[in-house]
Amino acid sequence: MTDGLRAAILAAADAIDAARGELGALDGAAGDGDHGMTMSIGARNVRRRFATLPEDAPDADLVRAAASAMGGVGGAIGPLYAAALGAIAAELDRDTGGEPGIAIARGAAQAAEAAVVRLGHAAVGDKTVLDALHPLAESLRDSEAAGRPRSEALAHAVKAADAGVAETAGMIARIGRASRLGERSRGQPDAGARSFAIIVRALVDWTGQGGVGEDRPA
Numbered sequence: 001m002t003d004g005l006r007a008a009i010l011a012a013a014d015a016i017d018a019a020r021g022e023l024g025a026l027d028g029a030a031g032d033g034d035h036g037m038t039m040s041i042g043a044r045n046v047r048r049r050f051a052t053l054p055e056d057a058p059d060a061d062l063v064r065a066a067a068s069a070m071g072g073v074g075g076a077i078g079p080l081y082a083a084a085l086g087a088i089a090a091e092l093d094r095d096t097g098g099e100p101g102i103a104i105a106r107g108a109a110q111a112a113e114a115a116v117v118r119l120g121h122a123a124v125g126d127k128t129v130l131d132a133l134h135p136l137a138e139s140l141r142d143s144e145a146a147g148r149p150r151s152e153a154l155a156h157a158v159k160a161a162d163a164g165v166a167e168t169a170g171m172i173a174r175i176g177r178a179s180r181l182g183e184r185s186r187g188q189p190d191a192g193a194r195s196f197a198i199i200v201r202a203l204v205d206w207t208g209q210g211g212v213g214e215d216r217p218a
């Protein structure tokens, strides 16, 4: 699925660029307004790194390249993506090449969540990217346990991430710059959670367009 993953990540980069204004506005309501720009720089860095990789680069190498690209954007979010993507790459390295079911996505989401918690010291409910990532990982765990078909499991996961973003609108930021606003941080979704959900949707939408979206049992 090497060609598939490269194209899917590039589709996510395009989706981030398309949402740059929205993300900036969300971050502007609670922070310094740079989130759209920061993520867009990340998208550009990812494209540049990918252009230097061979056509047949393994998935783990693509993810490591994306990690390195995101690590260069700075802010709070760059290191978080670098850590999460690095953890996903390590997870892919451990993959023994079995049937690509939902287990890979579940393992990736869990590894990303653990890395974000470790580095960001955020908890669920702090109004961060974790409030989209945690429900996504939970949804994939539930789908795997329930044996949901892959396409259905991915559709559930996208909805879970979006629902998590919507919930952040009612939260008070407890971490990062927005936490200084206290009660005034309520009312808008968290920009980092929103950009994460945009990436997830783009990745999943792409797989549904004939890339790696074959329906296999989990």
Ligand SMILES: [Mg+2]
Binding pocket: 027, 031, 032, 033, 034, 035
């Ligand atoms: Mg910001």
